[in-house]
Amino acid sequence: MKPLEQLRRDAKALKKAHEAGEAQAVLRMKVHGPKADGTLLHADYLHVIAQEQGFASWPRLKFATETEGLDRAGRIQRLKIAIHNGQNWRTEQLLAETPDLPDGLFAMQVALLNREEVARMLAEDPSRAVQDFGLRRPMLHLAFSRWIHARPDLEVDMLAIADMLVAHEADVNDTCPVGIGNPHPLSALYGAIGHANNMVLGRWLLEQGADPNDGESLYHSTELGHHEGLRMLLAHGAKPTGTNALLRAMDFNDHEAVRMLLDAGADPDDFAGEHVGGERPWVIPALHQAARRMCDGAMAQMLLDAGADPHRSFEGITPYAYARVFGNEEVRRAIEAIGDVPELSPVERALATAAEGGDLPENQVRQEDLPEACRDLIRTILHLPGKLEHVKRLVALGLDPDLPDGEGLTPVQVAGWEGLPDMMGWLLTLEPDLTHVNRYGGDLLATIVHGSENCPARAERDHVACLELARNAGVPFRADVLAGAGEEDVAAYLSDWATEAS
Incomplete structure (x- = not known):
């Protein structure tokens, strides 16, 4: 890392370039600068420089360099970021170059599953088990760590550390905020199952009394590419109601997960539309979700058999019209088999023709005339297989490709x-x-x-x-x-x- 005086000069250079309108400086300020409008101060440019060095703020960078020394402070910060992001190859590289980087850093020793050092530091100060280290306490540092995937041989040590933390009054239901400025709580159980894909620790937490109904774990257990986490959560009493887990499983056309959730009491017409952690839900009601994620007819039939409403309107559009708009023939046929399908509006008909590959006049649809559920249609379909030509037809039709x-x-x-x-x-x-x-x-x-x-x-x-x-x-x-x-x-x-x- 550069000396502090050089970093201060970099902040002055950034200020000069930003005031001159240089593109890269403008972008750096958009990414790291203050979110509120107002006159920019020298401190704002120092803040950007600090964030680009991996620190939350200039005072934190300055404190770290004054207490640890420039090179070591930078390496410790890079190690913290690598562990936090689960970048195990970077963690291995940093530890190989400087094996003593975690010395004296309790949360880091926990995340690195260093049983001996955790035991020594707890004996020295038992309160460390419940102290805040950054935004997380040690149980959260353990739960969110992905180091176990680099060192599966440390499984016994990991569970021993968990036992030690609980013995020193750590809480298996502990939570931490999503991040600075976002207080939405994330549980240790979510950290283990939904974030770290650590089924061993997830099972241990459940067996120690962790609440499976934490509002996050069940939903994210459907994303893992296996059903172990979902199965153990349901076995420990997780309730699908209000979680949107059923709808998330449909993102992957996962029949087995959907069946498990339906058998556990999931209502296919249950949709929790409230924002969570400052984000709107990434899912929508079941038959609409099946239509837009290009689920197959068997999935649609499973939902219909479980009581999904084929006539439900969501943001101005029915499941049938949505299937037509997305070009999902299998969901379309499943709904048509029930009978009494609605007529398409002129806008819906134009979008359906684009999905089906038909010819249409250019600029026939105005963005503002779209149903709310179709506002982000280009963004919503572009990741699906074989949709490039469909996207091209939507742009020709008049949809905004940069919205x-x-x-x-x-x-x-x-x-x-x-x-x-x-x-x-x-x-x-x-x-x-x-x-x-x-x-x-x-x-x-x-x-x-x-x-x-x-x-x-x-x-x-x-x-x-x-x-x-x-x-x-x-x-x-x-x-x-x-x-x-x-x-x-x-x-x-x-x-x-x-x-x-x-």
């Missing part, structure tokens, strides 16, 4: 997050706003990198090709994105880009 969704994500950002270079490449030909920053604070570059670590289908996608497209389109390089990249191939590509940009 941000409720979270501020634009279609090109979603295509990058999904790792779809063909879709992203075509959207780039429409000259979208490459400086747009979504509600998560991500520009196009950061969104692609985030998708490389979090997109459920990332193993089959090509995020490096998307980075290449962004680079060729003139998206500016950001060193802080490289520092946070968790996938090795993505980090390697960004390192090459950094060399060229320097």
Whole structure:
């Protein structure tokens, strides 16, 4: 890390470049700067420099460098970020280079499953088991840690640490906020099952009395690609009502998960539409969800047999019209078999014709005339297999190809997050706003990198090709994105880009 005086000079240079309107400086301030409008102060530019170095604020960076020394403080911060993000290869690399980095840092020793050191530090100060370390207490640091996937041989040590924490009054139902400025609580059980995919610790927590009805765990257990977490939660009394878990399982056309949830009492017409943690739900009512996620006819029939209402209107559209708009023939036929299907409106008919590949006059539909449920239609379908031509027809029809969704994500950002270079490449030909920053604070570059670590289908996608497209389109390089990249191939590509940009 650079000396503090150099970082201060960097803040002054950023201020000068930003006031001059230089594109990269403007983007850096959009990503890391203050969210409220108003006159920017020197402290705001220092804040951006600190965030780009991996610190929450300039005072925290300054304190760390004064207490730990420049190089060590930077390495410790990188290790904290790597552990927090589950970037095990970075964690291994940092520990190999400087094995004593975690020394004296209790939460880090917990997350790294260092049983001997945790026991020693608890004997020295038992209150450490319930102290705050950042936004989390030790039980949360343990639950959210993904280190067990790098070191499965430490399973016994992990459970011993859990026992030690509880013996020193840690709570298996402890929670932490989503992040700074977002107080929505996330439980230790969610951390183990939904975040870390740690079934061993999840089972231990349930056996120790963790509440399976925490509002998060059941929903996220449907995302894991297996049913172990879902099965154990239901076995310990998890109730599907109000969780949207059934609807999330439909994102993956997962018949077994849906059947398990229906058997556990899930109501297919139950939809919790309230915002959670500042986000609107990523799901919608069951038959609409089946239509837009291109679920098959068997899924639709399962829902209908369980009592799903085929006539329910959601945001101005019925399940039948939604199936037509998305081109989901199987869900369409399942609803038609019941009879009494509604007539399509002129807008619905035009959208259905576009889905079916029919010819339509250009600019026939105005964005403002769309039903609310179709407002983000391009963004909603672009990740589905074989939808590029469908997207092209929707753009020709008059839909906005650069419209941000409720979270501020634009279609090109979603295509990058999904790792779809063909879709992203075509959207780039429409000259979208490459400086747009979504509600998560991500520009196009950061969104692609985030998708490389979090997109459920990332193993089959090509995020490096998307980075290449962004680079060729003139998206500016950001060193802080490289520092946070968790996938090795993505980090390697960004390192090459950094060399060229320097």
